[in-house]
Amino acid sequence: MKSRYEAVIGLEVHAQMTTATKIFCGCSTAFGAPPNSHTCPVCLGLPGALPVLNRKVVEFAIRAGLASRCTIAPRSVFARKNYFYPDLPKGYQISQYELPICIGGHLEIETKEGARKTIGITRIHMEEDAGKLIHPGEGSGYSHVDLNRAGIPLLEIVSEPDMRSADEAVAYLRKLHQTVVYLGICDGNLEEGSFRCDANVSVRLQGAARFGTRAELKNINSFRFVKQAIEYEIERQIDLVECGGTVVQETRLFDSVSGVTRSMRSKEEAHDYRYFPDPDLVPVIVSAEWIDEVRTALPELPEAKIDRFTTALNLSRQDAELLAADRALADYFEACVAVHNNPKGCANWVMGEVLRGLNESGLSVAACPLTPENLGGMVARIDDGTISGKIAKTVFQEMWDSGKSADRIIEEKGLRQVTDSGAIEGIVDEIIAANAEQAAQYRAGKEKVFGFFVGQVMKASKGKANPQAVNDILRHKLAQG
Amino acid sequence: MELTALTIHEMRKHLAAGDVSAAELTDAFLRRIHELDGRINAFIRITENQAREAAERADRRLREGKAAPLTGIPLALKDIFVTEGIETTCASNILKGFVPPYDGTAVARLREQDAVFLGKLNMDEFAMGSSNENSAFGPVKNPWDPNRVAGGSSGGSAAAVAAHMAAGTLGTDTGGSIRQPASHCGVVGLKPTYGRVSRYGVIAYASSLDQVGPLARDVEDCALLLQAIAGFDARDATSVDLPVADYPATLKNGVKSLRIGRPKEYFITGLDADVAAAINAALEVYAGLGAEIVDISLPHTDYAVACYYLIATAEASSNLARFEGVRFGQRVDRGDGLLEMYRNTRAQGFGAEVKRRIMLGTFALSSGYYDAYYLKAQKVRTLIREDFTAAFGQVDVILTPVAPTPAFSLGEKIDNPLQMYLSDIFTIPVNLAGTCALSLPCGFSAGGLPIGMQLIGKPFAEETILRTAYAFEAATATAERPPLPSAEPAVP
Numbered sequence: 021m022k023s024r025y026e027a028v029i030g031l032e033v034h035a036q037m038t039t040a041t042k043i044f045c046g047c048s049t050a051f052g053a054p055p056n057s058h059t060c061p062v063c064l065g066l067p068g069a070l071p072v073l074n075r076k077v078v079e080f081a082i083r084a085g086l087a088s089r090c091t092i093a094p095r096s097v098f099a100r101k102n103y104f105y106p107d108l109p110k111g112y113q114i115s116q117y118e119l120p121i122c123i124g125g126h127l128e129i130e131t132k133e134g135a136r137k138t139i140g141i142t143r144i145h146m147e148e149d150a151g152k153l154i155h156p157g158e159g160s161g162y163s164h165v166d167l168n169r170a171g172i173p174l175l176e177i178v179s180e181p182d183m184r185s186a187d188e189a190v191a192y193l194r195k196l197h198q199t200v201v202y203l204g205i206c207d208g209n210l211e212e213g214s215f216r217c218d219a220n221v222s223v224r225l226q227g228a229a230r231f232g233t234r235a236e237l238k239n240i241n242s243f244r245f246v247k248q249a250i251e252y253e254i255e256r257q258i259d260l261v262e263c264g265g266t267v268v269q270e271t272r273l274f275d276s277v278s279g280v281t282r283s284m285r286s287k288e289e290a291h292d293y294r295y296f297p298d299p300d301l302v303p304v305i306v307s308a309e310w311i312d313e314v315r316t317a318l319p320e321l322p323e324a325k326i327d328r329f330t331t332a333l334n335l336s337r338q339d340a341e342l343l344a345a346d347r348a349l350a351d352y353f354e355a356c357v358a359v360h361n362n363p364k365g366c367a368n369w370v371m372g373e374v375l376r377g378l379n380e381s382g383l384s385v386a387a388c389p390l391t392p393e394n395l396g397g398m399v400a401r402i403d404d405g406t407i408s409g410k411i412a413k414t415v416f417q418e419m420w421d422s423g424k425s426a427d428r429i430i431e432e433k434g435l436r437q438v439t440d441s442g443a444i445e446g447i448v449d450e451i452i453a454a455n456a457e458q459a460a461q462y463r464a465g466k467e468k469v470f471g472f473f474v475g476q477v478m479k480a481s482k483g484k485a486n487p488q489a490v491n492d493i494l495r496h497k498l499a500q501g
Numbered sequence: 502m503e504l505t506a507l508t509i510h511e512m513r514k515h516l517a518a519g520d521v522s523a524a525e526l527t528d529a530f531l532r533r534i535h536e537l538d539g540r541i542n543a544f545i546r547i548t549e550n551q552a553r554e555a556a557e558r559a560d561r562r563l564r565e566g567k568a569a570p571l572t573g574i575p576l577a578l579k580d581i582f583v584t585e586g587i588e589t590t591c592a593s594n595i596l597k598g599f600v601p602p603y604d605g606t607a608v609a610r611l612r613e614q615d616a617v618f619l620g621k622l623n624m625d626e627f628a629m630g631s632s633n634e635n636s637a638f639g640p641v642k643n644p645w646d647p648n649r650v651a652g653g654s655s656g657g658s659a660a661a662v663a664a665h666m667a668a669g670t671l672g673t674d675t676g677g678s679i680r681q682p683a684s685h686c687g688v689v690g691l692k693p694t695y696g697r698v699s700r701y702g703v704i705a706y707a708s709s710l711d712q713v714g715p716l717a718r719d720v721e722d723c724a725l726l727l728q729a730i731a732g733f734d735a736r737d738a739t740s741v742d743l744p745v746a747d748y749p750a751t752l753k754n755g756v757k758s759l760r761i762g763r764p765k766e767y768f769i770t771g772l773d774a775d776v777a778a779a780i781n782a783a784l785e786v787y788a789g790l791g792a793e794i795v796d797i798s799l800p801h802t803d804y805a806v807a808c809y810y811l812i813a814t815a816e817a818s819s820n821l822a823r824f825e826g827v828r829f830g831q832r833v834d835r836g837d838g839l840l841e842m843y844r845n846t847r848a849q850g851f852g853a854e855v856k857r858r859i860m861l862g863t864f865a866l867s868s869g870y871y872d873a874y875y876l877k878a879q880k881v882r883t884l885i886r887e888d889f890t891a892a893f894g895q896v897d898v899i900l901t902p903v904a905p906t907p908a909f910s911l912g913e914k915i916d917n918p919l920q921m922y923l924s925d926i927f928t929i930p931v932n933l934a935g936t937c938a939l940s941l942p943c944g945f946s947a948g949g950l951p952i953g954m955q956l957i958g959k960p961f962a963e964e965t966i967l968r969t970a971y972a973f974e975a976a977t978a979t980a981e982r983p984p985l986p987s988a989e990p991a992v993p
Contacts, residue, residue, distance in 0.1 A: 061602065064828065066601065066602070066603070067583060067596070067599070067823070068582075068701065068705070070701050070736060071738065072735065072737075100819050102822060102866075104822065104825060106839065109828065110823045111821075111823045111825060292867055292868045294819070295866075296815060296816075296819070296866050296871070296875060299707075299709035299739075300708050300739065301739075302738055
């Protein structure tokens, strides 16, 4: 019955920009400082103070616009959004309204079914964040206001209502998250609120031309909650319509504890924000030269990276996608390849042991105790036959724990592989002599016994014998017998 | 020597010669304020201790030979300028107790020169008014006749200069707030071009119109004060980075072959006969000095007042949102919640005219009305600006009356806002156009009240209107002083 309906979803994302200073004053944007220590007359909204635009904010916005294929407006205008709230010191938020800096872009996502889908981006605009209210508890009769966050630059990125399921919404959100983090304009920390998402959700009968009435969902601060909140809301709206009810336009708050959305305010209670151009600021003029400058300095984005990894570095698409998913991981991989030019070998170690190690210790790539240079050095020692892949696992762990280089560990622990064929021949002769019965079986055509001999030889060499040499010599000697 | 009767340029000579100290000047002004201000009410706050300390610093600097042009000159500031460590109220109850932690740019520039600040001056609350009757500290009385208004909103700034209670003052002008009181009080007042003087640290009324300017006894003093405060400021995005002329040095360049425009729309019915006569006489003087008088038209003048009261109030409704009792000033909290705290704070803190303008502006910006009011007003503003651009293709300076009448009586218009608004009919277009203008005394009414003429210049041509004014001042002798010391105490 529910398949008669389709959901229509659009997302509004607020991404805090990682500029060193606030959007309209020189105060620091660092997180976690004592309350109200990062403030000045401007971000406190004191009488007489005036905003002056931080040029870096515009550059970051242009980066976001270029990465999402938007048109960068040569002239955009800041507007005041007027409403009263104690976390908003001026009684208005400086934002952009009629003339935002970026318009009409898109991002590509992959749907669950593996198809590619384009999600339109309506607009991207710059604005200031509000402060934070801290409520000491029910019935205390007062609240604290911390204005360190007031004036931190935000990008608001508004999508077209192009998503049709919670999964698509999450895929778009992940893509957008990846993009802003890649661009170095947002740290992407959802828990600290530096990447926040509101979702507009409506339902309609499959094939209907018009959109249903939408609800705006707020307070969804993880990818998991986005999926949960949207799925709940779709179900709620379908149930409502099925029972003969109508969806009302309203803002709903997601409660992550119970997993439901609750009405916060209806359209009738909505603010009239009385937007008008901020007379304290002049229009933002962006020249074609400036756009070119930003475009040239743009970091390589995931798609381009995947292309390069598959073509220039000969990685499989799957490997390339995994590595490129996280800019820090891709950078780690490339630093590794810079030391030792074996992309596939390096990729295997990065995607395997490095990720496993990070997962187990709960560390980010940036905090990885093993440097990519050391890892590259180790892969080089595998490739030149100094150590075997098996010994490498020991070396890897030692590098991870001690921070020492592979060469030093190999030297200190005497892990150098035995490639001297004379020494291996001696061991092989001893093993064949000690296992005459198995040797006879091999010669009688029981190929399986070969593995037994390899194992015995490796054991006798304490794993240091070169496996290839062991293979060759064993085959030769067994055949001779 | 009567120290308070000296002009700034005269004081500078005496200070440089060492026959008068900054401390003596400051003392003389403080004494005069104490004697007279009970009758004028120009000061909201007298900062006696800070003034004496500043005078000491100035005297030290003078002795060291490091004096700047305004070192040791006793000045006073409209209470719209935030001053570090000195209560700043904008003549509003809502800001009582607010002690700013910083100085605005204009104030800081004067402080750097070790000018002496005598105190903070009365004004219409949040600079909203044309009579200085909208003040939480009571009206300012006109020094020429204490039953009449001083004009507004910089009424205290004009009256203090006229009554010799300060050598010069700073005011702000959003729709005539420097020029109109200057005219009514018989002093020189200059509204610079929008962007010429930083607005940083000026409590905003209408941000796209507000501009800081000096009021002084004569044109040369005005030029000296403007010189000190003019110029680009990185803290004000709307300040303009253009070179600042040497105003005092160019004052004597004369008006020979200067083209002076006479806009027909400013000589209307309702223009007081004495005012009309004084303005026409001034035109004659200029013709006699070799200027060419040209009849011009500023066709959209009629729409200026309506346009102004949409734009200014719209901006004000937003600018005044920050006064809600959360962080500074007066808070009225009866423990019945945030919304009630906002309501009570603002209901008690703001005066009637401020509330009227907040409501007007809120309405003009409301969803569904924005296009019809705010947006349309912006379009009209463009037309008015184009009027001036076209006129300045023909002439160098435009000469008009400042106000339709000399100072009116206290209480005469306070219950008729529309009539009050019309007293700014000749000054408002200049703010909408964003250009510069000054008010210069040019005669007296039959009743002995001063009359001012307005000289409007091209954008950033302050130098031109200053030298035009200087030529008139040099050719005539209008600089009489108010009959204050012998006047009866004003009726409260």
